[in-house]
Amino acid sequence: MSNYNGMELMICLASRYLENDGSVVVGTGAPCAAAMLAQRTRAPKLMVMFEAGGIGPILPSMPISVGDSRTYYKGLLTTSMPEIMETCQRGMVDYTFLGGAQIDMYGNINSTVIGDYDRPKVRFPGSGGANDLASLCWRTMMITPQDKNRFTNDIDFITSPGYLTGKGAREAAGLPPGCGPYKIITNLAVMGFDEETCRMRVEMIHPGITREQVIDNTGFELLWAPEVLESEPPSDEELEILRTEVDPRRLIIGRG
Amino acid sequence: MSKKNTDYHAAGDQEVVYKKIGIRRLFTSPDADEAREHFKSKSRRMIDKTTTVKDAVASLVNDGDYFAAGGFGSNRIPAAVLHEIVRQKKKNLGFSGHTSTHDMQILVAGKCINRCDAAYVVGLEARGLSKNARKSFESGEIEATEWSNATLAWRYKAAAMGLSFLPARSTLGTDTVKYSAAMEVPCPFTGKPYVAVPALYPDVAAIHVHCSDIYGNCQIKGISVSDLDLARAAKKLIITTERIIHNDEIRREPHLTVIPYYEVDAVIEVPYGAYPSNMAYEYFTDEDHLMEWLSVEKDEKALEEFLEKNIYNCKDHWEYLEVNGGLEKINQLRIQENLSDRV
Numbered sequence: 001m002s003n004y005n006g007m008e009l010m011i012c013l014a015s016r017y018l019e020n021d022g023s024v025v026v027g028t029g030a031p032c033a034a035a036m037l038a039q040r041t042r043a044p045k046l047m048v049m050f051e052a053g054g055i056g057p058i059l060p061s062m063p064i065s066v067g068d069s070r071t072y073y074k075g076l077l078t079t080s081m082p083e084i085m086e087t088c089q090r091g092m093v094d095y096t097f098l099g100g101a102q103i104d105m106y107g108n109i110n111s112t113v114i115g116d117y118d119r120p121k122v123r124f125p126g127s128g129g130a131n132d133l134a135s136l137c138w139r140t141m142m143i144t145p146q147d148k149n150r151f152t153n154d155i156d157f158i159t160s161p162g163y164l165t166g167k168g169a170r171e172a173a174g175l176p177p178g179c180g181p182y183k184i185i186t187n188l189a190v191m192g193f194d195e196e197t198c199r200m201r202v203e204m205i206h207p208g209i210t211r212e213q214v215i216d217n218t219g220f221e222l223l224w225a226p227e228v229l230e231s232e233p234p235s236d237e238e239l240e241i242l243r244t245e246v247d248p249r250r251l252i253i254g255r256g
Numbered sequence: 257m258s259k260k261n262t263d264y265h266a267a268g269d270q271e272v273v274y275k276k277i278g279i280r281r282l283f284t285s286p287d288a289d290e291a292r293e294h295f296k297s298k299s300r301r302m303i304d305k306t307t308t309v310k311d312a313v314a315s316l317v318n319d320g321d322y323f324a325a326g327g328f329g330s331n332r333i334p335a336a337v338l339h340e341i342v343r344q345k346k347k348n349l350g351f352s353g354h355t356s357t358h359d360m361q362i363l364v365a366g367k368c369i370n371r372c373d374a375a376y377v378v379g380l381e382a383r384g385l386s387k388n389a390r391k392s393f394e395s396g397e398i399e400a401t402e403w404s405n406a407t408l409a410w411r412y413k414a415a416a417m418g419l420s421f422l423p424a425r426s427t428l429g430t431d432t433v434k435y436s437a438a439m440e441v442p443c444p445f446t447g448k449p450y451v452a453v454p455a456l457y458p459d460v461a462a463i464h465v466h467c468s469d470i471y472g473n474c475q476i477k478g479i480s481v482s483d484l485d486l487a488r489a490a491k492k493l494i495i496t497t498e499r500i501i502h503n504d505e506i507r508r509e510p511h512l513t514v515i516p517y518y519e520v521d522a523v524i525e526v527p528y529g530a531y532p533s534n535m536a537y538e539y540f541t542d543e544d545h546l547m548e549w550l551s552v553e554k555d556e557k558a559l560e561e562f563l564e565k566n567i568y569n570c571k572d573h574w575e576y577l578e579v580n581g582g583l584e585k586i587n588q589l590r591i592q593e594n595l596s597d598r599v
Contacts (some may be wrong), residue, residue, distance in 0.1 A: 026278040085409065118396065128376035169429065174429070175429060249383065
C-alpha cells in the first residue's frame with residue numbers, strides 16, 4: 001500500500017518540473033498546488049504569475065479564483081491581464097498548466113464544447129486564457145485523469161493548440177516557434193512528445209501501474225520512450241508540506 | 257555583416273493577402289472614425305456626476321446595447337449595476353464574456369443577453385459550471401463568437417488606443433480562432449502571419465472601484481484586469497465606488513488615478529458594491545452565496561424564488577446585502593480577506 005494518493009503523486013511530479021529561476025502562469029487547483037509545493041521545496045524563487053494580473057505572490061493558501069486577492073498576496077506587482085499575456089507573448093514565461101475535457105495525440109486541448117459547436121451537448125467555459133498560454137508560453141503542461149474519452153483523437157473542438165497536426169504545424173499557422181506541449185501528467189503516467197512526430201510518448205509509468213492500463217485508458221496509439229522509467233513517488237518531505245502547508249483543507253488532494 | 261548597418265526595413269511592395277479565418281459574427285463596429293465621432297461629442301466638463309444606480313442604469317443602458325462589466329467574474333464586479341440591469345428587465349444586450357463568471361450568471365438569470373463574445377463563459381472557475389448559463393448557450397438562445405481572454409483584452413486595448421484592430425500571435429491554427437470574427441494579416445515588416453483582432457467599443461460598461469471623486473477620477477487597488485482599457489474603450493461608463501473621496505485626495509496622489517473623469521458618465525457610491533465578489537483589501541468572496549446560486553439553478557422554481565428574494569424584491573444593493581447577512585457578513589468576509597482568521 002502506498003502512503004499517497006494519485007492526486008498527491010501528480011502534484012509532486014508536476015512540481016519537480018518547475019525550476020527556481022523559471023516563471024510559470026498557473027490557474028487554480030492542482031497546478032497552483034504544484035507551484036506552491038515547488039516554492040516550498042526546490043524552487044523557492046519560482047516566479048508565479050496569474051492571468052488576471054497577480055505577479056510574484058508568496059501564496060498563503062489556495063486561491064479560489066485566478067483573480068482573487070490570494071493571487072497577489074505579498075506579491076511583487078499587481079497589474080493587468082494584458083500585461084501578463086504580453087509578457088507571455090514577449091517570450092518571458094517558461095511554463096504553464098492547462099486543463100480540458102479532451103486531449104488528442106498532438107496535445108491539442110478542448111475546453112469549449114462537446115458535440116457540434118452550434119448545438120453542443122455540453123458547453124464548457126471556452127478558452128479563457130488557455131489558448132493564449134498554450135500559444136505563447138514556452139512549455140505547456142497538463143495535470144489530468146487519464147481515460148479513453150478524455151484521451152481521444154476525435155476531439156470536438158481545438159480550443160488550445162498543442163502541436164496541431166504535427167511537426168511544423170504551429171509555426172506554419174503563425175504561432176511563435178519553439179514552444180508547445182511539454183509534459184502530460186496523469187494518474188497513470190507521465191507523457192512527453194516525440195521530437196520527430198510531435199506525438200504523445202510515454203516516458204514514465206507510476207508505481208503499480210502496467211503498460212496495459214495506460215494503453216487501455218488511451219483512445220489513440222501512444223508512442224513509448226526507449227526507456228520507460230518508473231515515476232519517483234512523493235518524498236516524505238513533499239507529502240508533509242503538501243498536506244500541512246499547501247492544501248491543509250484537502251480541497252485538491254482530497255479528490256484522490 | 258555588422259548589425260549596425262543592417263536595414264531591418266526589408267519588406268518591399270507585395271500583394272497583401274487578408275484571410276477571413278474567423279467565421280462567426282462581429283457584433284460591434286470596429287471603425288475607429290465612428291468611435292472618434294462619438295468621443296468628439298463626449299463631455300470634457302469636470303462636473304459632479306454622482307447619481308443613483310437606478311437612474312444611471314435607466315438613462316445609460318438601453319435595450320439592445322452592447323454591455324461590458326469590469327473586474328474578473330468573481331472579483332471586483334459591478335454587482336449593484338448588474339442587479340439593477342436585471343431589475344429593470346433590460347433586454348437583448350450584447351455582452352463581452354471576458355473572464356465572465358458570476359457577472360454573466362446574474363445577467364443570464366435575468367434573461368438580459370442575446371449575444372456574447374465568449375472568451376470565458378458559463379463557468380465559475382473551480383466552483384463549477386452554471387447550469388442556467390450553459391443552457392442558454394446550448395439552446396442557441398445566446399449567439400456566441402469565440403475569443404480567448406488575451407485576444408478579447410486586446411480588442412479593448414485596440415479601442416482604447418483609438419484603432420480599429422491590433423495584431424496578436426495567439427489562437428492561430430485553432431478552432432477558437434475559426435469560431436471568432438478575426439482576420440489573418442501578414443506583418444508588413446517581417447511577412448509573418450498575425451491574427452488581427454477587431455477593436456471592441458462597447459456601448460456601455462460598468463466598473464466598480466475602490467475610490468472615486470464626484471467627477472469620476474478613480475483609484476483601483478490590486479489587479480486592474482482589463483479595466484483600464486475597458487474604461488477608455490467604452491462609449492459610456494458607469495462607475496460604482498466603495499467610497500467617494502474629495503478631489504483634493506485625488507490631486508494629492510495623482511499617480512494612483514487609473515481612470516480619469518472624462519471617461520466617466522456616472523458615479524455612484526455603493527459601499528460593498530462588489531459583494532458577493534472579492535474586493536481587494538476590503539472583503540473576500542462570499543463563497544457560500546455563490547455556491548447557493550449554483551445550486552438553486554438546478555431547479556427552475558428554486559431559481560425564481562432565489563431571484564425574487566435577492567434581486568426583484570430588493571430595492572437596491574444595500575437591501576440585497578441585508579438579505580444575506582448585512583454588515584455582520586461583510587465583517588466575516590473582511591476577516592477572510594485580511595487572512596486574520598489564520599495564524
